[in-house]
Amino acid sequence: MANHRRIKIIVFFCAIPVCLFLATFPLPFTDKTSPPSHYQQNKFFEQTSQEVTVHFISGKEKGPTLLIFGGIHGDEAAGYLTAERYVRIKIKKGNLIVVPCLNASAMSKGKRQGLGGDMNRLFDLSGTMSQRNPDAKVVDLAKSLIQRADYVINLHQAYDFYAPRWISRQRNPSKWGQSIIDTPVYHLHNGEKLEPGRFAQKVSRRSNNRIMDRNFHFLVNNTDTSGHKSRHKEQQGSLTYYALTKQHKVSLAVEATKNCSLPEAIAFLTIAVNSALEEAGIQPDPPPSDDFLMISREMKEKRRGKIVSVSSLAASKAAPGMVRTDFSKLFWSTPAIFDQIVKTIPAGRITEPADVVYPVLLLCSPYADYITGQTVLVDGGATAI
Numbered sequence: 001m002a003n004h005r006r007i008k009i010i011v012f013f014c015a016i017p018v019c020l021f022l023a024t025f026p027l028p029f030t031d032k033t034s035p036p037s038h039y040q041q042n043k044f045f046e047q048t049s050q051e052v053t054v055h056f057i058s059g060k061e062k063g064p065t066l067l068i069f070g071g072i073h074g075d076e077a078a079g080y081l082t083a084e085r086y087v088r089i090k091i092k093k094g095n096l097i098v099v100p101c102l103n104a105s106a107m108s109k110g111k112r113q114g115l116g117g118d119m120n121r122l123f124d125l126s127g128t129m130s131q132r133n134p135d136a137k138v139v140d141l142a143k144s145l146i147q148r149a150d151y152v153i154n155l156h157q158a159y160d161f162y163a164p165r166w167i168s169r170q171r172n173p174s175k176w177g178q179s180i181i182d183t184p185v186y187h188l189h190n191g192e193k194l195e196p197g198r199f200a201q202k203v204s205r206r207s208n209n210r211i212m213d214r215n216f217h218f219l220v221n222n223t224d225t226s227g228h229k230s231r232h233k234e235q236q237g238s239l240t241y242y243a244l245t246k247q248h249k250v251s252l253a254v255e256a257t258k259n260c261s262l263p264e265a266i267a268f269l270t271i272a273v274n275s276a277l278e279e280a281g282i283q284p285d286p287p288p289s290d291d292f293l294m295i296s297r298e299m300k301e302k303r304r305g306k307i308v309s310v311s312s313l314a315a316s317k318a319a320p321g322m323v324r325t326d327f328s329k330l331f332w333s334t335p336a337i338f339d340q341i342v343k344t345i346p347a348g349r350i351t352e353p354a355d356v357v358y359p360v361l362l363l364c365s366p367y368a369d370y371i372t373g374q375t376v377l378v379d380g381g382a383t384a385i
Contacts, residue, residue, distance in 0.1 A: 063094030074106030347380030
């Protein structure tokens with residue numbers, strides 16, 4: 001019995017630092033836990049409020065390159081979370097460049113605008129104005145990435161539903177939700193033309209074949225941004241308009257509605273991106289799931305670190321929710337994402353480190369001798385609902 005107690009004491013002091021370390025290491029959002037074979041990650045403006053992480057994924061076979069942007073607006077969480085799902089996938093053919101969070105400053109505040117205003121209106125700044133704007137360097141980075149792509153997709157969220165004619169206050173031409181924004185045809189100076197509208201229609205059809213509820217079907221929205229009578233001339237400063245008119249890339253903005261749950265919005269955007277990959281001839285192996293129930297589980301796993309404490313005779317574990325640590329800071333410090341997470345927790349808050357420590361101390365103590373092979377849920381009741 002004395003030896004048994006000595007073993008328990010050793011485990012007690014060894015398990016605590018291990019458990020505390022694991023508490024800060026939630027599972028990744030995707031089910032791919034290791035980088036694909038042709039993968040590179042670059043960080044720009046590190047350790048600043050404008051840090052941008054770019055993921056480059058190359059397929060085994062040559063093919064076109066699709067560039068995915070998320071997080072250009074800080075109040076559109078589904079765009080960021082959808083883009084993040086593609087950073088660890090493998091590609092058979094073609095290439096991906098993924099920028100999950102282009103506007104870290106806006107994301108951290110949960111607001112549309114970053115340090116220099118609406119970043120999606122800064123892509124047409126003149127040289128003088130650009131020098132004065134603190135977000136200009138991020139915009140310049142985005143422009144350099146666009147140069148490397150064949151197709152560009154910017155992921156967004158908006159309230160209500162776009163419709164080409166007035167149906168209701170929630171569904172009319174002034175709304176943006178569930179739309180794919182394009183310019184039908186763009187004529188180049190050499191006499192050739194780009195047809196992003198045709199690409200958008202094909203992506204829309206593919207997407208809608210995957211969406212059972214017709215109320216959430218994507219519609220193509222031609223903003224006629226360059227037209228003399230356009231109601232959307234402000235979009236001449238947008239990322240996708242720049243990509244089309246200045247770098248001659250097929251570019252789309254995809255808007256999921258905010259009139260649904262966050263997992264559903266992520267599912268809609270995932271469906272659209274997967275459809276664009278298919279149309280572009282890029283072959284992921286496999287693509288992220290578009291099942292919103294699976295996405296909900298992924299989000300819960302993202303929040304729930306798995307902690308294992310080992311005793312001399314058996315093992316039990318503590319399974320917390322999202323722990324307030326530096327690793328998960330982007331999520332709990334971003335109001336738009338934080339609010340969605342807290343809504344799923346009956347306790348009304350996320351897990352604090354101390355919430356995890358005390359159950360682990362119990363499992364490592366003599367008072368837990370008769371607790372064996374159990375999972376202690378430390379999630380504020382999230383899994384009980």
